[in-house]
Amino acid sequence: TTHQLRHIPTIGSSGVMFSYYNAFKFIFRGHDMIQKGYNEYHGTAFKVPTLSRWLVMVSGPQMIDDIRRGDQLSFTEAVSEIVHTDYTIGPQIRVDPYHIGIIRTPLTENLGARFLDIKDEIIVGFGDHIQTKENEWISISTLDTAMKSVSRTSNRLFVDLPLCRNADFTKLAEDFTMDVIGGGLIINVFPDILKPLVKNIVTRVPRSIQRAISHTGPLFQAQMEKVEREQGELPERPEAQDPSRRNIYDLSALTPLLYDLAAYPQYVEPMREEVQMILGAEGWTKTSVLGLHKLDSFIKESQRLAIGGLQMNRKAMKDFTFSNGITIPAGTHIAVATYAAHMDEVIPSSQTIYMKNPKEFQGFRFAEMRQAEGEDKHQLVSLSLDFLTFGTGRHACPGRFFAAMELKTMLAHILMTYDVKLPDGCSRPDNLWFQATSSPNRKAQILFRKRMM
Ligand code: HEM
Numbered sequence: 001t002t003h004q005l006r007h008i009p010t011i012g013s014s015g016v017m018f019s020y021y022n023a024f025k026f027i028f029r030g031h032d033m034i035q036k037g038y039n040e041y042h043g044t045a046f047k048v049p050t051l052s053r054w055l056v057m058v059s060g061p062q063m064i065d066d067i068r069r070g071d072q073l074s075f076t077e078a079v080s081e082i083v084h085t086d087y088t089i090g091p092q093i094r095v096d097p098y099h100i101g102i103i104r105t106p107l108t109e110n111l112g113a114r115f116l117d118i119k120d121e122i123i124v125g126f127g128d129h130i131q132t133k134e135n136e137w138i139s140i141s142t143l144d145t146a147m148k149s150v151s152r153t154s155n156r157l158f159v160d161l162p163l164c165r166n167a168d169f170t171k172l173a174e175d176f177t178m179d180v181i182g183g184g185l186i187i188n189v190f191p192d193i194l195k196p197l198v199k200n201i202v203t204r205v206p207r208s209i210q211r212a213i214s215h216t217g218p219l220f221q222a223q224m225e226k227v228e229r230e231q232g233e234l235p236e237r238p239e240a241q242d243p244s245r246r247n248i249y250d251l252s253a254l255t256p257l258l259y260d261l262a263a264y265p266q267y268v269e270p271m272r273e274e275v276q277m278i279l280g281a282e283g284w285t286k287t288s289v290l291g292l293h294k295l296d297s298f299i300k301e302s303q304r305l306a307i308g309g310l311q312m313n314r315k316a317m318k319d320f321t322f323s324n325g326i327t328i329p330a331g332t333h334i335a336v337a338t339y340a341a342h343m344d345e346v347i348p349s350s351q352t353i354y355m356k357n358p359k360e361f362q363g364f365r366f367a368e369m370r371q372a373e374g375e376d377k378h379q380l381v382s383l384s385l386d387f388l389t390f391g392t393g394r395h396a397c398p399g400r401f402f403a404a405m406e407l408k409t410m411l412a413h414i415l416m417t418y419d420v421k422l423p424d425g426c427s428r429p430d431n432l433w434f435q436a437t438s439s440p441n442r443k444a445q446i447l448f449r450k451r452m453m
Pocket residue numbers: 075076097099100103246247249250251253311312313388389390391392393394395396397398399400402403404
């Protein structure tokens with residue numbers, strides 16, 4: 001492919017010797033390399049070297065829109081080659097991604113009916129993980145608390161009580177996503193011939209799946225028997241025997257959200273007033289949570305800045321030509337320069353101002369845009385060509401309605417129950433960058449205190 005990609009400019013040098021040097025450089029400086037490419041080639045394409053292959057980066061609304069419409073651009077093939085899910089979770093999820101349909105329809109449709117359960121798990125979960133005493137600040141590990149709370153809340157929805165509070169099951173669910181992503185990253189470094197051997201050493205995923213099934217098996221058996229009794233027929237398949245297949249994203253959303261809440265205290269009182277006004281008057285329901293525009297905006301702003309350097313990976317299954325004439329051959333991996341897009345003040349092609357002071361955290365920027373334009377396109381869950389947190393097109397995140405509701409309910413609960421702050425003398429913990437992916441600081445602590453009325 002190197003030869004066939006000659007027409008696409010390279011960031012760094014493309015000589016054989018240099019390309020390995022650049023591939024190593026990409027591991028630690030990938031984020032800067034993408035920003036450089038974005039500045040020089042916005043609206044067209046450039047390529048960056050990764051250890052496994054060239055990655056063609058695209059940007060600008062037109063090319064992103066082309067991805068949305070490109071049938072030959074496969075999300076699943078790209079992801080399985082990057083995260084190596086065949087070696088960790090197994091090939092079934094790629095060949096038959098039935099979980100997407102489950103998330104899109106029954107799970108999302110049930111959010112209203114299950115709202116009180118979700119809220120209950122949030123309250124009990126935070127109560128267990130953050131044991132505040134009267135009038136005393138306690139320091140907690142942000143990532144650990146976020147992981148435990150998200151895991152329990154999602155599992156209340158997926159497997160319900162009592163399993164969602166079972167110690168072995170919750171530990172499995174917490175470790176699982178880390179194993180899949182971490183294991184995938186390590187497997188990636190080995191040549192194909194060694195990958196099947198390495199997988200048994202570096203990941204516990206197959207064993208974890210077996211353990212998860214031993215917990216959930218009886219539950220699904222009972223559910224199937226119930227459906228058979230009620231409908232006189234067997235359900236088509238034992239859906240989602242393995243509910244630990246969750247997405248790492250909602251965990252990676254709560255951690256930066258807690259950092260932002262602690263770092264920008266000026267937003268706390270206006271958000272408390274909104275929660276008081278709306279949930280106080282209407283009660284806590286899925287619909288009333290939708291009305292929390294300031295909280296929605298705060299979370300969206302947190303996600304805008306938390307995004308990684310590249311996302312929306314696709315693999316071209318056939319030669320593909322973008323509408324600006326750039327062609328990539330079959331087999332090419334592409335991705336969108338996402339962080340750079342979220343940091344862009346002016347989209348040169350449209351000459352419109354996308355974001356005022358994009359480097360600044362402005363918690364209510366989306367609520368203000370929503371109010372000024374009287375439109376809902378600035379909601380957290382809205383997809384657009386310039387807000388890329390949930391991707392685009394056919395593969396846009398089907399879990400975003402659940403994630404948004406979960407995060408808003410968690411934020412509302414935290415606001416009404418606790419005071420939160422950074423340790424004295426500390427500023428907001430920086431994101432960590434690795435292979436152009438951004439993740440929230442893993443070690444930082446924040447302080448909680450029972451809120452004084
Ligand atoms: C704030 C939290 C979340 C963020 C930021 C997020 C983000 C994303 C992104 C960027 C994609 C890829 C889109 C593309 O390439 O065009 C994606 C796909 C996906 N997400 Fe999420 N997600 C979140 C929460 C969730 C949750 C809670 C679930 C499950 C309940 C979920 C399930 C999925 C699935 C199954 C896909 C693959 C869709 C497909 O193959 O068509 N996500 N998500």
